Amino acid sequence: MIDLQIGETLLMLQRKHWFAIFLEGMVLLLIALLPLVIIIAVHFLLPLIYQIMGIPATVSIYVFFSSAWMLLMWVVFYVAFTNYYLDVLIITNKRIVDIEQIGLFSRDVASIPPENIQDVKIETTGMLATFMDYGDIHIQTAGSNKELLVRGIAEPSKVKAQILAVHQDAKNKALHHPTQQHPDTPTTTPDATTNQTPPTHVA
């Protein structure tokens, strides 16, 4: 999902809690089964429809529109699943990357250097969120993008601990090597650009 830089290691890749897609799937399943509910509801009208159209035509029309409806719901579920799967928070030793897939043709990727983090706050509201262990995570930064909000992430306290550990590590490194440049900062020396190895791709 991202290309790792030289010397960068992946520490954590966290998605939204599975309950989010489960809930969405259940709602879509109920909507997909709506034709069954309708057929039961109009049960008393059926003799009249049979009289007008005939039994084979009525059944075929019903099967046609029901399967069209279910196919549409199936496609919608796949779009929802893709949105869920491509929304990730990636923590490496050099940056925190939040990837947000919005619909099918919009993608928001925010990258924060760990030394820019000022505060990490987690918010778990409600009984379900408490028992299932998911919540929102707010990452306050010193840059122009003041706050990063990741909603419904699984195991938020574990994520917070990892972010703080990376932040602490970056601070320690800055204290011991104050002249070292951040990897995000572009280098202009010819040696730095020619001796680069190809970046690693993280799935």
Next chain:
Amino acid sequence: MIGQELSSVDILRMVVMLATLVILFVGVIYVVLGFTLKYHWQKYGLGEDNVRKLKRRYFWVGGSLLLLMLFSYVVILFI
């Protein structure tokens, strides 16, 4: 049609027109979104195995529903 009663043939004709539109609309959405989703899964690195698994499920379930739709459409046409 005003002042006249709709016969079962007229209703069936309207249903066939509506069904043709539905089949075109849903079919196009299914095929176009199928390719778009496949592109997304491959581009953003879901892994070869996962992509194959997702693709198979998408096309098997969707394809079965599409076949059911086509079959019932043909039945409506020949009634």
